[in-house]
Amino acid sequence: MEIYEGKPIFKGIAIGKIFYYQKGKQQVKREKIQDVAAEIARYEAANEKASEQLQALYEKAVKEVGEANAAVFEVHMMMLEDDDYVSSITNMIETQNVNAEFAVATTGDNFAEMFSQMDDEYFKARAADVKDITERLISVLSEQESAGEIGAEPVIVVADDLAPSETVQMDKDKLLAFITRYGSANSHTAILARTMNIPALIGVDIKEEWNGHMAIVDGREGKLYIDPEEEVLTKLQEAQKKEQEARELLSMLKGKEDVTADGKHIKLYANIAGVGDVANVLANDAAGIGLFRSEFLYLEAEDYPDEETQFLAYKRVAENMAGKKVVVRTLDIGADKQVDYFNLDKEENPAMGYRAIRICLDRPEIFRTQLRALIRASAYGEIAIMYPMIISVEEVLKIKAIVEEVKKELDEQGIRYGNFEQGIMIETPAAVMMSEELAKEVDFFSIGTNDLTQYTLAMDRQNMKLDTMYDPHHPAILRMIRMTIENGHKGGCWVGICGELGADTTLTETFLKMGIDELSVSPSFVLPVRKIIRETKVK
Known part of the structure; x- marks a missing residue:
């Protein structure tokens, strides 16, 4: 049994197998292009399609987590149209004769780095938003759809970080808890965990080798148990049962x-x-x-x-x-x-x-x-x-x-x-x-x-x-x-x-x-x- 600690976002106990979620990050290569106008047009078409996807995600999120929490996708749509972000991409295509994927990826990295260096925690959290819209644009340009797939069984999702679009696309009936290495109490993932009343920990030193292992998330104590011993499992199962009974009575x-x-x-x-x-x-x-x-x-x-x-x-x-x-x-x-x-x-x-x-x-x-x-x-x-x-x-x-x-x-x-x-x-x-x-x-x-x-x-x-x-x-x-x-x-x-x-x-x-x-x-x-x-x- 291994025990790890993190910052609890929502109290509660979750018991189940770990699903190590890996982002479908694209490998972007720098390519020299001949037709600048055609490449900018390709970027603009991808931008329009990404905006349509975000509108659909917004409508889905409104139904599942409420209008207030869905607002992040309105922000993403505005970020897609941000003058500085768009100008950086189009200028790079025009002056460096590079493909749209490379211009988008480079701009996304630059803007995310800029946000992450800010002192304000709110703006630090926006770095994840920039990465999210950038990944979406690259997926559209390379004609690959983003996933959010976590399998058929209920799982504890473990990831370096989770973007808003990824959490919304996940099947809510299959989510037992969130564990991330990065993120903040202001992140969309944290908000979603609180809205869904599921345990969540951030700041955990996660490992890919945990995938498929049995685990317990104790959001009350901020602890994660990997391959828990029988005594610990029994004790926390009893505590979880009492919590569930109390919630049912309260509901x-x-x-x-x-x-x-x-x-x-x-x-x-x-x-x-x-x-x-x-x-x-x-x-x-x-x-x-x-x-x-x-x-x-x-x-x-x-x-x-x-x-x-x-x-x-x-x-x-x-x-x-x-x-x-x-x-x-x-x-x-x-x-x-x-x-x-x-x-x-x-x-x-x-x-x-x-x-x-x-x-x-x-x-x-x-x-x-x-x-x-x-x-x-x-x-x-x-x-x-x-x-x-x-x-x-x-x-x-x-x-x-x-x-x-x-x-x-x-x-x-x-x-x-x-x-x-x-x-x-x-x-x-x-x-x-x-x-x-x-x-x-x-x-x-x-x-x-x-x-x-x-x-x-x-x-x-x-x-x-x-x-x-x-x-x-x-x-x-x-x-x-x-x-x-x-x-x-x-x-x-x-x-x-x-x-x-x-x-x-x-x-x-x-x-x-x-x-x-x-x-x-x-x-x-x-x-x-x-x-x-x-x-x-x-x-």
């Missing part, structure tokens, strides 16, 4: 109401980091989105995202959620989320410094752009806007004044928008102590237990030395949550929790008895929390 809760045993209705929503997470929200049957971390739009950009870029993202989520509530938290940059182009000064204590709503009120042009995008998107679904790091009524009044100015601008321009709620995050002791007054100014509270715990205990939640002392169950935290709920209700607003404690099933009953109205959790926690809600009596 019976899909479509059920989020209502306590004695009739109190609870809003059970999900937290997301971006547009691509919506499919997981729907797959896990959440009643809405309680925390859309809008800062991902800024973290993934090289410059401030403009109004239209933001509007399209918010609109897409609102449309995909089909009338279910979508609570979008406005820009929460600063502290541990740094963006170079914001040019923020280095701070001794950034968690308590220039961040979130403080930046927005200090740089209103950034805030107005986001508010315009959000308010416009409210015409396409049930959008609610939530402001982070609030400490005073004065801040809320300033925000509401800006919102009214933006609405007036949109009215004058004839741009429509819908009705939208406005709420604040309660994540500072100051906000807790002022919650009765704050409740009169907003439609809802959402308690951010991560920061509330950090500020209340005066402990940096990212300091590993404090792990044993950092106690989110501290009585002071629970008292603050209770106080916030009571004061929120006095002021006429609904109150939810969107921090990590919302998914802590040991506290679900406690929160329900405190009178909480909403819990927003990671999508995979929706059904476990629903189970407890339906079993609990609050009176």
Whole structure:
């Protein structure tokens, strides 16, 4: 038995034979051509056919993994038409008199290398996309179709890396788990694994000789067992059986109401980091989105995202959620989320410094752009806007004044928008102590237990030395949550929790008895929390 470790992408246990997936990479030779115009025409025809293939893959992916996850193929279609990419290929054919296959392969290698050298993890992940469209073009030019074939039996797929088109073309009924040497948590393969609820590990030192061997993937521990011993196999088979039984029981809760045993209705929503997470929200049957971390739009950009870029993202989520509530938290940059182009000064204590709503009120042009995008998107679904790091009524009044100015601008321009709620995050002791007054100014509270715990205990939640002392169950935290709920209700607003404690099933009953109205959790926690809600009596 051999044991290997990797970075887990999705928890769970998979047991089966390994299928070592080898890419059908073409051997491209440099050839001198005589007719440059004919060669460019051949490339353009291949480009058109590749685009048609990607459109078909997009339509297939929409059915299998949802529109949000299928969007990668729209990106690939745009990359095929990218001016720099196309110009590089055609220029090489014209100036070097080389065949289209060689020009495509060389350009693909150059662009992939450029992306892989970038510091940003998102852009690093795009290197795989460039390789994917390049391989597709070469396959079309050489009249060979790409595969994605993994055989007739369920297998654990092991590969150096997997391109989006390869994972989508694989038979989903035959996939037990993914193991790759390369890739990232942002890769399409990782997203697919989470969407399909199958274990996946990345960063594993894979070997071709594993092909056909029995293996176990333990996504809980991040371990891969090759030719497991009988004792290990039996132990993990039992653990897998328990997991399957638990999932089956939970799956019976899909479509059920989020209502306590004695009739109190609870809003059970999900937290997301971006547009691509919506499919997981729907797959896990959440009643809405309680925390859309809008800062991902800024973290993934090289410059401030403009109004239209933001509007399209918010609109897409609102449309995909089909009338279910979508609570979008406005820009929460600063502290541990740094963006170079914001040019923020280095701070001794950034968690308590220039961040979130403080930046927005200090740089209103950034805030107005986001508010315009959000308010416009409210015409396409049930959008609610939530402001982070609030400490005073004065801040809320300033925000509401800006919102009214933006609405007036949109009215004058004839741009429509819908009705939208406005709420604040309660994540500072100051906000807790002022919650009765704050409740009169907003439609809802959402308690951010991560920061509330950090500020209340005066402990940096990212300091590993404090792990044993950092106690989110501290009585002071629970008292603050209770106080916030009571004061929120006095002021006429609904109150939810969107921090990590919302998914802590040991506290679900406690929160329900405190009178909480909403819990927003990671999508995979929706059904476990629903189970407890339906079993609990609050009176």
